Amino acid sequence: MVTMQDVAHRAGVSVMTVSNVVNDQPHVRAATRAKVLAAIAELGYHVNTAARSLRQGRTGVIVLAVPEIDRPYFGLLATLLIERAAARGYDLVVEQTAAARDRELDAVARSRLRSSDGLIMSAVQLHDDDVGLLHGDFPIVILGERSFTQPLDHVVMANEDGGALASRHLAERGCRRIAMLGGRTGAPHDDDLTTLRARGFLAGLVAAGLAADEGLVRSVALTFEGGYQGTIDLLAETDDIDGLFCATDVVAIGAVRALSDRGLRVPDDVRVVGFDDVPIASFLTPSLTSIAPDHAAMADAVIAMIVDRIEGSRDPHDYRTFTGAVRLVERESSRA
Amino acid sequence: MVTMQDVAHRAGVSVMTVSNVVNDQPHVRAATRAKVLAAIAELGYHVNTAARSLRQGRTGVIVLAVPEIDRPYFGLLATLLIERAAARGYDLVVEQTAAARDRELDAVARSRLRSSDGLIMSAVQLHDDDVGLLHGDFPIVILGERSFTQPLDHVVMANEDGGALASRHLAERGCRRIAMLGGRTGAPHDDDLTTLRARGFLAGLVAAGLAADEGLVRSVALTFEGGYQGTIDLLAETDDIDGLFCATDVVAIGAVRALSDRGLRVPDDVRVVGFDDVPIASFLTPSLTSIAPDHAAMADAVIAMIVDRIEGSRDPHDYRTFTGAVRLVERESSRA
């Protein structure tokens, strides 16, 4: 391994001068800098980041903990965050929690995460009580829906608005029996994504003058399979559905497939609206109407929050929540 | 910050004992261990991984450099690799290279990557000449197709076999004018994925007794848009295509959409085969016939190669290539 010492010897200067060159410090003569850079190139030197981190007490790394990156939404999210983190001089490391509560806790406690400067946590299973663990001096931003009574930096999207947009849109397109897949009712004090989107969905129905039938809101796994099986089950019980709101695009894709397998045409027999507006939505047949969150604004907010926190440019007791706007993008799956 | 010193004081032992407890070393009495663990919990101690890395000369981190994780194939890949790396005691860090050659080179040279124990590189733009940079003592495994004359650890899939499976399958289903999207011809010495799949595709046509028309092999961006536009362009020139092989499922999804926009039915008018067998394939309408690589076996091979290399359990001059098998999964897009 080549060290700064080696470079210093080769260039005939001290280690400090090498360090100054490596870190672009101003007070180095051009000639000296050139000598050092030549020595670095000749020896193939690379700074040892472990040593640098140990000395500086910072790593330049932010961890993003998500349930699985193998989901269109998280892939998109990670892409945006990596780009923005890089712009602020940080590397982003992706950690998978598999949506398990202990893995999420682990993510907070794990040494490697502690060996980063901050944590962006897409927490789907953490409880309010767990959040105590998130406290202390370590910079953490929660991304996504949970009801936390504790003060926290938090970035969410307008889930209720999105749900309401979906049901009102379907009602406007003439639907009268509208179901929701991937929604949860009966947990008034829990504010996870499925509850919030369901709440907005029901409110939208009422606003459109339709009955808010909680029996038509079904909780399913937010996967292709969940959407597929949920639709099959729903159709087995009620055969007169003419509108379907799915809590995520992935669920919607499974649902559309199930509708087609049951001989129902989209949008002619059943109109469908998804949520997330993942890139594939416009290439499906039929293309998928979806609630589009402002991913870019949310990514900006997340990075700004965590970096400002890391760099100490924010009041330690000032916690913020940013809510990303949503809009409805109409495509064929709900068109007249 | 809490250090081992602090824990040692609190527990009334030496730092070495704390270190031994933290690292699960055997020679610690149960009572001592309990005292130490209690002190750790009380103080909220976490090992400083920078210090550990500096001391040990290893980081426990493997970097996976991919063009973009926001693509189904790479998402799937990352998920599998993360799991297997963890099983061998390594964390996997995902780095995006945006499929740019300088970014890929950068990925090799960058200090943070040098601050990992090894690099898994899904290299789409590196040239043979660049590979010199990959050499030296640093453990690197190349994942995916490039023609390298230099000795390297390399994991690929049977791309030519896959291409041949696709064209023979389409021929068996009665297609006579079969095109390929996302293939490249005329670069006999380049062995990237698009060239290999095209080569196999043409060979399969010949094997099936059909003419191998290179004019029907089109190079397109391996994206939804690439597949869409490529199909539109193709149909503008030739209107009698009855079979279409796409170099990736993503391209196929764009292509199916374009066919539908041009009033052609899949599979009735045009049969379509993709490549990668991404999870969404079976939920599309029509579901997508695809060449399915043995992702799991490839992930196993990659991790085994890199970890064995890192841990020095392989001859430094013994470089290997692993080729993952492929099979055809027939679904509606090509069914009779």
Added chain:
DNA sequence: CTGAAAGCGCTAACAT
């Protein structure tokens, strides 16, 4: 503008 010294927190090697 450049250099010398100290020490970040941890663990390998060697005591005891």
Added chain:
DNA sequence: ATGTTAGCGCTTTCAG
């Protein structure tokens, strides 16, 4: 079974 010492490679601090 536990303790002592040294030093990993770097940068902060202070001198020149």
